[in-house]
Ligand SMILES: O=c1[nH]c(=O)c2ncn([C@@H]3O[C@H](COP(=O)(O)OP(=O)(O)OP(=O)(O)O)[C@@H](O)[C@H]3O)c2[nH]1
């Protein structure tokens with residue numbers, strides 16, 4: 001079995017896609033996407049993710065990556081877990097907070113499970129990331145799901161910028177495992193060979209580090225791939241992802 005450098009991420013969730021692209025932006029892994037509302041079975045997080053991957057592989061007839069996210073309340077023995085989407089839809093964030101009103105224990109875990117399936121009939125492989133936090137009354141921009149009520153280190157996910165969240169999130173941790181696995185499959189690295197070094201003159205613009213002279217760095221301090229850079233008539237401009245996704249700065 002050979003793993004792909006280009007991943008087809010099947011998801012109906014634009015926020016997930018933006019985060020995955022941002023986190024993998026400098027790794028040499030290309031993320032393509034297809035929006036399909038996959039049927040999700042009941043079961044454990046692992047069973048649901050694997051089943052989702054099989055359905056997606058059958059649908060596209062080739063290698064796919066899917067992801068399932070769970071929010072597990074300690075006091076409720078892991079519930080709502082992978083069913084959080086339905087709870088969020090009906091109860092909203094306030095209702096999720098109220099579910100824990102009778103308990104002192106507000107601890108929760110955000111769990112992200114990626115499932116990679118090489119194709120129809122193949123066994124999916126799982127990569128899981130967990131981040132511990134606690135459930136609080138909502139704070140921050142309500143742009144993504146339950147981000148405003150999941151607090152870690154004094155801030156909710158919604159109060160963090162995408163750089164901060166993507167450094168510690170359940171999704172980041174799961175993608176680190178996926179990346180390591182892909183690197184192993186490709187015998188030591190999926191990133192293309194670096195371009196010849198040019199003058200590096202790092203500046204810090206609004207928390208996003210960039211370099212002048214042709215070298216551009218993302219907020220992880222890694223070089224931005226050339227395909228993310230637009231060559232404008234008068235110099236370099238860097239494409240900005242929208243929403244809470246990746247942000248590049250224009251050094252000009
Ligand atoms: O505040 C959040 N921060 C996150 O980091 C995050 N990741 C997922 N979610 C939400 O949790 C449910 C998971 O359900 P889910 O995994 O089935 O996703 P989905 O149905 O939206 O997409 P997909 O299954 O097509 O990929 C959905 O309501 C998602 O919006 C998040 N909310």
Ligand SMILES: [Mg+2]
Nearest residue numbers: 012038040085
């Ligand atoms: Mg879903």
